[in-house]
Amino acid sequence: ETGVTQSPTHLIKTRGQQVTLRCSSQSGHNTVSWYQQALGQGPQFIFQYYREEENGRGNFPPRFSGLQFPNYSSELNVNALELDDSALYLCASSLEGLAPGNEQFFGPGTRLTVL
Amino acid sequence: AQSVAQPEDQVNVAEGNPLTVKCTYSVSGNPYLFWYVQYPNRGLQFLLKYITGDNLVKGSYGFEAEFNKSQTSFHLKKPSALVSDSALYFCAVRVPRNTGGFKTIFGAGTRLFVKA
Numbered sequence: 001e002t003g004v005t006q007s008p009t010h011l012i013k014t015r016g017q018q019v020t021l022r023c024s025s026q027s028g029h030n031t032v033s034w035y036q037q038a039l040g041q042g043p044q045f046i047f048q049y050y051r052e053e054e055n056g057r058g059n060f061p062p063r064f065s066g067l068q069f070p071n072y073s074s075e076l077n078v079n080a081l082e083l084d085d086s087a088l089y090l091c092a093s094s095l096e097g098l099a100p101g102n103e104q105f106f107g108p109g110t111r112l113t114v115l
Numbered sequence: 116a117q118s119v120a121q122p123e124d125q126v127n128v129a130e131g132n133p134l135t136v137k138c139t140y141s142v143s144g145n146p147y148l149f150w151y152v153q154y155p156n157r158g159l160q161f162l163l164k165y166i167t168g169d170n171l172v173k174g175s176y177g178f179e180a181e182f183n184k185s186q187t188s189f190h191l192k193k194p195s196a197l198v199s200d201s202a203l204y205f206c207a208v209r210v211p212r213n214t215g216g217f218k219t220i221f222g223a224g225t226r227l228f229v230k231a
Binding site: 004006033035040041042043044045048050055056058090092096100101103104105106107108109 | 147149151156157158159160161164166205209210211212214215216217218219220221222223224
């Protein structure tokens with residue numbers, strides 16, 4: 001059983017650029033959630049994908065978008081990067097459906113720096 | 116608004132002493148409560164959860180947490196702290212969304228320092 005992996009580990013971009021972050025979910029998990037963790041803060045929910053469809057979104061603008069693929073891996077895309085987008089981006093996978101009680105398994109994160 | 120509060124930014128404890136990391140929540144309906152730990156440059160790691168049943172929940176690495184419905188709290192505890200327990204601890208609650216599905220709300224985190 002492989003864990004959650006994310007790529008790249010670190011990324012440096014400039015304002016206005018676009019970025020794509022990738023996540024491979026844990027084997028057998030059908031749900032992927034993305035979080036933004038700013039320095040010194042707790043993770044903030046961006047959105048969640050369940051069986052290739054977005055089924056939940058936090059308070060993030062539309063320039064944050066995502067995809068989930070048939071193998072349940074996922075991408076997070078951010079357009080028109082702003083300085084405040086600098087953060088650790090965490091991907092978490094879980095086995096869900098209607099049951100909310102399953103824990104999430106987190107990847108190591110991608111550290112994005114916007115200059 | 117649904118929220119999670121961790122009132123202490125930092126907790127300091129000597130090795131071998133008991134530790135408590137506090138968490139309170141505000142949600143409508145039955146809460147699904149979680150504790151996660153984050154080590155430097157790592158993602159979050161699940162420790163334990165409360166869904167229903169016994170109010171005292173036991174988890175990984177000797178940690179436990181007590182669900183108190185009347186005080187809306189879910190404090191993390193360990194009888195004897197280890198230096199290796201030093202990390203950032205997050206309390207979280209899973210809540211239903213108005214548009215369907217669920218989302219997880221995290222507290223701001225509490226940094227635990229265990230001194231040898």
